[in-house]
Amino acid sequence: MLKEVCKCEFTNSFKLEADLVADPIWCNVCGWNLEIEDFPLSDKLREELLQWVSEYGKWIDLETDSLKENGLKQQENHNEKGLQLFQEVKKQLGEKYPIIFVPTTPY
Structure with a gap:
């Protein structure tokens, strides 16, 4: 297990x-952000997860702190992709690493 990687x-x-x-x-x-490299995931899945994270928040106009046009649909699509990736993460991590999925809440 991961030890001394968080609080x-x-x-x-x-x-x-x-x-x-x-x-x-x-x-x-504790909510500490962990290094993805510390988990036994395939390189392909790591890349997919990092791509998914890089798309986080693209539905928000940061200058006005408001949703962009079709923002809710983009956010919904992001959560759907996250859930698909989560299923593969669970499969690859197995029972040794209990994990849950936290979708992005509506903005």
Whole structure:
């Protein structure tokens, strides 16, 4: 298990969640962002996850802090892709790394 990678003495509870400029796996206890390379995932899945994260927030106009046109649909599509990736993450990590999916909430 991952030890001393977050603020927890020990963790075996993780979440898959997109955020700006962060890897997509987090400690589900303290919320610390974890290095994706520390998890036994295929290179292909890592690349897909990093691509998914890079698309996070494209539905938001950062200058006006508001949704772009069709923003809710873009956000919905992002969550659907995240859920698909999550299924593969769960499969590759197995029972040793319990993980949940946290979709992006409506903006």
